[in-house]
Amino acid sequence: MQVFWARGYDSASTRDLLEAMQLSRSSLYQAFGSKEQLFLEALRRYRENLIGRLHRQLEASPSALTFVEGLFRDTAQDAGSERAAIGCLIFNSASELGQRGDLPSREAGESVRAITELFRQAVVRAQSEGDIDPHRDARSLATYLTVGMAGLRTLLKSGADADEATHVVELILDTLR
Amino acid sequence: MQVFWARGYDSASTRDLLEAMQLSRSSLYQAFGSKEQLFLEALRRYRENLIGRLHRQLEASPSALTFVEGLFRDTAQDAGSERAAIGCLIFNSASELGQRGDLPSREAGESVRAITELFRQAVVRAQSEGDIDPHRDARSLATYLTVGMAGLRTLLKSGADADEATHVVELILDTLR
DNA sequence: CCATATATGGACTATTCGTTCCATATATGA
DNA sequence: TCATATATGGAACGAATAGTCCATATATGG
Numbered sequence: 001m002q003v004f005w006a007r008g009y010d011s012a013s014t015r016d017l018l019e020a021m022q023l024s025r026s027s028l029y030q031a032f033g034s035k036e037q038l039f040l041e042a043l044r045r046y047r048e049n050l051i052g053r054l055h056r057q058l059e060a061s062p063s064a065l066t067f068v069e070g071l072f073r074d075t076a077q078d079a080g081s082e083r084a085a086i087g088c089l090i091f092n093s094a095s096e097l098g099q100r101g102d103l104p105s106r107e108a109g110e111s112v113r114a115i116t117e118l119f120r121q122a123v124v125r126a127q128s129e130g131d132i133d134p135h136r137d138a139r140s141l142a143t144y145l146t147v148g149m150a151g152l153r154t155l156l157k158s159g160a161d162a163d164e165a166t167h168v169v170e171l172i173l174d175t176l177r
Numbered sequence: 178m179q180v181f182w183a184r185g186y187d188s189a190s191t192r193d194l195l196e197a198m199q200l201s202r203s204s205l206y207q208a209f210g211s212k213e214q215l216f217l218e219a220l221r222r223y224r225e226n227l228i229g230r231l232h233r234q235l236e237a238s239p240s241a242l243t244f245v246e247g248l249f250r251d252t253a254q255d256a257g258s259e260r261a262a263i264g265c266l267i268f269n270s271a272s273e274l275g276q277r278g279d280l281p282s283r284e285a286g287e288s289v290r291a292i293t294e295l296f297r298q299a300v301v302r303a304q305s306e307g308d309i310d311p312h313r314d315a316r317s318l319a320t321y322l323t324v325g326m327a328g329l330r331t332l333l334k335s336g337a338d339a340d341e342a343t344h345v346v347e348l349i350l351d352t353l354r
Numbered sequence: 355c356c357a358t359a360t361a362t363g364g365a366c367t368a369t370t371c372g373t374t375c376c377a378t379a380t381a382t383g384a
Numbered sequence: 385t386c387a388t389a390t391a392t393g394g395a396a397c398g399a400a401t402a403g404t405c406c407a408t409a410t411a412t413g414g
């Protein structure tokens with residue numbers, strides 16, 4: 001998974017994948033059938049891990065707003081790190097695969113939508129907690145947060161420092177209030 | 178250039194490039210020396226075209242704010258088109274090449290910064306025109322717009338429709354006012 | 355018109371790509 | 385212990401990869 005994560009779908013070679021998985025060639029094709037299938041499994045697993053973890057964090061948070069704030073601030077603070085340079089597999093894949101119509105492309109789109117859905121739940125809860133105006137459209141605000149996170153990740157990849165990223169994050173979060 | 182644009186740096190094969198440029202193998206290597214050099218030239222040319230065009234649009238605009246608004250709204254309205262699926266070479270490259278340290282990667286980062294600089298000029302002018310509070314930090318607002326555009330492009334690649342994108346764009350633009 | 359310089363077509367490297375195949379090793383169940 | 389199923393290592397596949405080379409075409413300048 002880390003191989004697809006760091007190098008992207010097309011550029012990840014089967015040799016890299018075999019080495020990372022400590023697996024023989026035939027074992028991989030016996031277990032997954034193709035590079036495409038392996039990618040689909042890796043992406044789904046990444047998504048379920050991510051969404052699951054974020055969901056638990058959201059539930060454990062004193063308020064949905066502080067969860068969103070913490071998520072964005074932590075991401076910004078990560079500027080310059082190895083993690084920030086690699087980014088997020090979901091946004092990486094969406095950017096690389098675009099709308100090319102095959103299964104990996106559609107799966108990437110689905111994963112972006114799953115992130116938006118997570119954000120939507122957070123927004124709805126923040127509305128019920130009085131932190132966001134309940135009359136505002138939760139779905140649009142959620143998509144806005146997805147756009148903010150996707151853009152932030154691209155900014156970090158372009159080499160922005162933590163200061164710059166943090167200022168931007170505060171501007172993004174201002175919209176919620 | 179369209180080849181790098183549509184397929185990315187790594188995945189663009191020399192054969193595709195030759196065909197698109199109507200050029201023979203030896204001619205390409207005589208003229209550019211390597212695929213990397215060719216990419217650098219293509220990216221610089223794309224950037225100068227883009228920045229130049231946006232600069233002219235900005236100058237021709239009745240106000241800097243309407244220029245920014247028009248740019249974002251037009252991009253959102255493009256949802257579902259071929260153009261939107263391909264995205265922007267600069268953000269595509271920044272996302273693909275990340276911080277991997279080589280020349281193409283650094284050039285992609287520079288190009289993102291060039292976009293931010295264009296936005297900064299627009300913000301400064303909008304401040305002088307009374308559309309944006311002059312006390313706000315123009316540089317942060319400019320980076321915010323870069324993040325908004327990068328995120329918007331990722332959203333469009335993930336298959337969002339024009340309605341969704343337009344709502345998000347209005348939220349992005351609200352921050353300026 | 356001829357000599358020289360540059361541009362080009364296309365065959366040719368060596369390597370890597372994703373995938374298949376088969377012979378052998380290991381595990382499982384009777 | 386033996387038969388059978390599954391997992392694995394490694395060789396091999398044809399196609400595609402970036403890049404090189406040379407012989408020929410084309411253009412240029414005297």
